[in-house]
Amino acid sequence: MSKKVPSIAKFKYDGSITRALVVVAHPDDVDFGSAGTVATLTKHGVNVAYCIVTSGDAGGDDSTHTKEERSAIREAEQTAAAKEVGVTNLAFLRWPDGQVEPTLMLRKEITRAIRTQKPDLVITQSPERNWERIYASHPDHLAVGEATLRAVYPDARNPHAFPELVREGFKPHTVDEVWLGGVAPNMVVDITKTFDLKYAALRRHVSQVGSRKGLKKMLRSWSKETARRAGMKKGKLAEGFRVVATN
Ligand SMILES: [Zn+2]
Numbered sequence: 753m754s755k756k757v758p759s760i761a762k763f764k765y766d767g768s769i770t771r772a773l774v775v776v777a778h779p780d781d782v783d784f785g786s787a788g789t790v791a792t793l794t795k796h797g798v799n800v801a802y803c804i805v806t807s808g809d810a811g812g813d814d815s816t817h818t819k820e821e822r823s824a825i826r827e828a829e830q831t832a833a834a835k836e837v838g839v840t841n842l843a844f845l846r847w848p849d850g851q852v853e854p855t856l857m858l859r860k861e862i863t864r865a866i867r868t869q870k871p872d873l874v875i876t877q878s879p880e881r882n883w884e885r886i887y888a889s890h891p892d893h894l895a896v897g898e899a900t901l902r903a904v905y906p907d908a909r910n911p912h913a914f915p916e917l918v919r920e921g922f923k924p925h926t927v928d929e930v931w932l933g934g935v936a937p938n939m940v941v942d943i944t945k946t947f948d949l950k951y952a953a954l955r956r957h958v959s960q961v962g963s964r965k966g967l968k969k970m971l972r973s974w975s976k977e978t979a980r981r982a983g984m985k986k987g988k989l990a991e992g993f994r995v996v997a998t999n
Contacts (some may be wrong), residue, residue: 760982760992763789763941765796768928772800773871775862775900777852777892779808779830780957785933786875787837788943788950788975789991794838795946801841802834803865805858805896810849811960825959833956837949841869852892854879854899860914862903867922874927876900878934878994888934897932904930904998928999937992940982943975944989 772793776782782790782802790800807823817825827844834842845861852858866874879897882888907913909926918924931939943950951968954961961967975989982990 760937761939761995762982762984763792763939765792769793769798769872771869771871772798772873772875773803773866773869774800775803775805775865775874775876775896777805777877777890777896778811778849779804779826780833780954780960781877781893782830782875783833783950783954783957784971785877786931786991786993787833787953788946788989789875789931789941789993790839791837791946791949791953792941792943799841800839801843801865801869801871802830802839803843803845803862803869804830805845805852805862806847806849806892807844808849808960815959822959826957829957829959833953836953836956837946843868850892852895852899854895854902858895858899859903859907860917862900863907863914864917864922866903866908866927867917867925870925872928873931874900874904874929874998875931875933875993878932880932880935882935893934897934901930901996926999928997930996930998931993932996933991933993936994937978937982939995940978940984940990940992942979942984942988943991944979944987947972947975947989 808826809819809823877893877897904927978992979988979990
């Protein structure tokens, strides 16, 4: 585990990605996992949109807010966080937090999001459990990862899947590749220059991380470890993904 893995590729922007869609379960998931990558993409001029499946109404704070109030707060926090990394296009599907399953209805809603944004790249959570870190594999994360992969293939490209969407004007769209966060990366994105933006985005989730000390240190040490495992130079920071060709 402590050896470097030379087979991990380093992402280099070649202009082939112009539109990307991030699909995650909760407000703050994108910022913990891939906001440094999102900032890197938007700096290259990539149009990035977010599709957030729940509004985090069961999120871990001890406030006395109602579910509706908590959802509103967390949507506002995610919207502010997105702005830090150059994203202003957000859709909240408002599924109940903690109860997400990869159902046909969720596949349909993600299919609609894909056909709306028409991304070359979809970034989502791994449907595979991470046995090293229980928090990475919240059941909602596994469900969203699975539903998103099912939406990418076959639903979004298949005109006969959810024909009512076609009638509503959402034409079939084929996504070229998917990047899964969380498990067994085979590609890393150098986020050394966008790390501060990632941290700024994460700090916007005040209801979740407001009083947490050592957040930057923790984030930096994760990013350093990801870079080190990919054989990057000392001092480099990275986010890792499992790249899946889907075209
Ligand atoms: Zn989450």
